[in-house]
Amino acid sequence: MSAEQVFDLSVKARLENLKAVRSYIDRVGAELGVNEQALGDLRLVVDEAVTNVVHYGYEDLEGIVEVHMQRDGDSVVIRIRDQAKTFNPSHIENPQLDTALKDRDLGGMGIYLIKKMTDEAEFLSLPGGGNEIRLVKYGAIQAVS
């Protein structure tokens, strides 16, 4: 995999662009032959990751988010890049799934879903500033038996 990649979706980091981001995943996923279940997972995790970039990276200020999706064997690798402040959510605690809704804290579900629905999820600080989220889904390009 080359170090320099073309990020073929570049949009303003705004919540109103989440649908365009999901459409990109659907379109490229179809081109790559990603199975339906994996595509649903990837649509979700990329939406969650970009939502975090908007809210916590850029803190709802102006910025650009770029997304690249490609095949690696039967896996799919997605990179999401921004120029926002360093944001590493690895330490965020999982939601209290075994607790009744009324006793749970709101939030924490997005990061949990990203970790749960991918096989690899890395949150990297770029040397020149900004962040890159690297998500890998194994066996995504296979027929679901």
Added chain:
Amino acid sequence: MTTINIMVGQAQGNVPVTILRVEGDIDAATHKALQDKASEVIESGSTHILLDLGGVEYMGSAGFRAIHAISNMLRDDDSTGLAKSPHLKLLNPTEAVGRVIKTLGFDVYLDIFQDRDEAVSSF
């Protein structure tokens, strides 16, 4: 711009049931519309809500935060522990949305129905 449509209906189970049918994607851009509509009907007196997700192709964690908030708005103080909510139930989620419901453990605390009449009569 992403939008969702929310239609409000009424049905009679053992108690009056307000049905909120959502059409569109529930994401971070749209979840507040659902929460606001639920808040509006609750302030108008609704105590039992059936959330019809049949028209929702995509729902992310923001949608689940909205459902969580609606559940909190409706909760009765004497409901205990791990019992399912008697006030909020879900209808007809797609397979994809249903998988996320299970992943986040919402199915443990909210009843989920595929049939509208069965759902209404369960209240």
